[in-house]
Amino acid sequence: MSELKLVQHVVVPGTFDPITYGHLDVIARARRLFPQVTVAVAASVGKNGTGPVFSLDERVQMIRDTLAESQIVEGVEVLPFTGLLMDFCQEIGAGGVVKGLRAMTDFEYELQQADLNYRLRPGIESIFVMGSPEFGYVSSSIVRELAYLGSDVSFLVPSVVERRLHERFGEPRK
Numbered sequence: 001m002s003e004l005k006l007v008q009h010v011v012v013p014g015t016f017d018p019i020t021y022g023h024l025d026v027i028a029r030a031r032r033l034f035p036q037v038t039v040a041v042a043a044s045v046g047k048n049g050t051g052p053v054f055s056l057d058e059r060v061q062m063i064r065d066t067l068a069e070s071q072i073v074e075g076v077e078v079l080p081f082t083g084l085l086m087d088f089c090q091e092i093g094a095g096g097v098v099k100g101l102r103a104m105t106d107f108e109y110e111l112q113q114a115d116l117n118y119r120l121r122p123g124i125e126s127i128f129v130m131g132s133p134e135f136g137y138v139s140s141s142i143v144r145e146l147a148y149l150g151s152d153v154s155f156l157v158p159s160v161v162e163r164r165l166h167e168r169f170g171e172p173r174k
């Protein structure tokens with residue numbers, strides 16, 4: 001067996017449109033496990049122009065502000081990326097990708113992505129953490145829908161994001 005090279009630097013990738021408490025939980029867990037974490041924010045431009053609600057810059061900034069507010073700063077950076085995730089990992093010298101699993105429904109999709117990524121770059125590990133049960137039902141699209149319909153979302157997203165959602169969709173009904 002060739003010499004083992006320990007993974008020190010991992011990437012937590014996603015679209016983060018916007019970041020939720022579920023994502024924050026995964027980032028914090030990744031940081032507990034590894035000394036260096038890069039949160040990689042995908043440009044994710046849809047084929048027919050249906051891209052994310054928030055621009056890439058806005059999503060990056062919301063994550064940076066959220067991490068600062070949550071005091072998850074040391075050893076964590078946030079960078080935008082376009083193109084293949086595996087190329088990005090290689091470029092920044094990361095040895096693994098950390099993703100959160102919320103339910104069995106995530107599993108099949110994640111297995112497919114991990115399989116494909118392995119074929120692209122076998123040296124880069126796919127690592128999964130089980131999301132905290134209290135955030136099992138959270139997703140960015142649920143957050144966007146609730147905000148759009150005038151519901152309170154403070155139990156799903158950090159205050160930085162809550163403010164941005166209200167700016168975008170209006171104040172929630174009392």
Ligand code: COA
Pocket residue numbers: 013014015016017020021022023026042083084085086100101102112113114116117131135138139140141142
């Ligand atoms: N907590 C809360 N929500 C979570 C979550 C968690 N732990 N993990 C995933 N989600 C939700 C997101 O909120 C999002 O919800 P929505 O669709 O309801 O808005 C959904 O799960 C998908 O998340 P997303 O951030 O879009 O991630 P993804 O798993 O689809 O992967 C990339 C996104 C960027 C990692 C992936 O598309 C990628 O690697 N792109 C680069 C191109 C590439 O390399 N392609 C080949 C990959 S095999």
